Amino acid sequence: MSMGMPHKIGLLGMVMAALMVVSSCSAKPGDAEAGKKWYAMHNCGSCHGPHGNDGRAVSIAGLDMGFGSFVRKLRKTDAPIMPAFPESKISEQDAADIYAYLKSQK
Ligand code: HEC
Numbered sequence: 671m672s673m674g675m676p677h678k679i680g681l682l683g684m685v686m687a688a689l690m691v692v693s694s695c696s697a698k699p700g701d702a703e704a705g706k707k708w709y710a711m712h713n714c715g716s717c718h719g720p721h722g723n724d725g726r727a728v729s730i731a732g733l734d735m736g737f738g739s740f741v742r743k744l745r746k747t748d749a750p751i752m753p754a755f756p757e758s759k760i761s762e763q764d765a766a767d768i769y770a771y772l773k774s775q776k
Pocket residue numbers: 709712713714715716717718727728729730740743744748749750751752753755768
């Protein structure tokens with residue numbers, strides 16, 4: 671009888687539990703460098719300006735709102751001209767990166 675099996679199953683269970691936490695829980699802390707790229711890639715700058723505070727739309731540099739509110743704004747914008755960015759366009763993680771980038775801007 672193998673003594674190793676129960677241990678392996680236990681480990682596998684732990685790995686799977688960890689994966690479930692990662693996929694169901696919200697994003698990891700954002701990476702401002704990556705966020706800067708997403709910000710440019712999704713053309714946020716065409717309205718908010720390249721630095722978030724130098725466009726024709728409201729300044730979002732420094733962003734005075736929590737991450738939850740920020741994601742809600744992206745998913746279901748109430749600005750008539752701002753397009754909505756669903757999960758398929760900007761993942762939770764990318765949103766966290768953009769959030770970190772905006773927070774890093776003055
Ligand atoms: C077509 C122009 C346009 C684009 C592109 C755009 N926005 Fe906006 N956005 C706006 C406008 C206009 C508002 C202001 C709405 C208002 O004042 O209620 C706004 C509001 C916001 C707000 C809320 C600001 C606040 O203080 O309430 C956030 C956050 C935001 N945008 C982030 C982004 C991000 C991130 C992107 C890129 C992924 C983006 N926007 C792309 C036009 C745009």
